Amino acid sequence: KPVKRLSSDSNSLEGATAGEMSALEEAFRKFAVHGDTRATGKEMHGKNWSKLCKDCNIIDGKNVTTTDVDIVFSKIKGKSVRTITFEQFKEALQELSKKRFKGKSDEEALQEMYKLIEGKGPGLTGVTKTVASPTVSRLTDTSKFTGSHKERFDASGKGKGRAGREDLVDNSGYVSGYKHAGTYDHKVQGNK
Secondary structure, eight states, rough: OHHHHHHHHHHHHHHHHHSSSSSSHHHHHHHHTTTTTTOOOEEHHHHHHHHHHTTTTOOOOSSOOOOHHHHHHHHOSSSSEEEEEEEHHHHHHHHHHHHHHHTTTTHHHHHHHHHHHHTTTOOOOOOOOOOHHHHHHHHGGGOOOOOOOOOOOOOOBBBBBBHHHOOOOOHHHHHHHTTTOOOHHHHHHHHH
């Protein structure tokens, strides 16, 4: 029984920490792990930082450009590291918010900045999608294959695997393609 109580406690603990994570931190983590299988979500690379700035419209092309975003990143990260932590991320946002929302107070500008990011995740804009082209479908339609290639697929278009690629040796003793193969015994016994 005590073990059971322990496990329920740890669950409620996890729930609390997950609930306490702000929408901003959640967005930070989503972008931090984007495209990197080894990322823990605690640090963010420059590439993902600029993606976040693009996807969340922090870069507007007028007040904030990609160059500004890169400069702020370089300024805030440590000299020998290539990533920023969540705390440094908030610093970087503060830095950029002054440029992005010029007329507002620092606090207001920062709040506006948070609003742009909260609840967002990396968008899949610019990700290559495969287009079903008529050329490719024509080339991969196995029903139109001829010659030796035709042998590699069954009627449904499923590949036969090794059997379709290798010349399987016929050890029956008959010449290949002989249509009366296997009838010798019947003939011999029939003549007795």
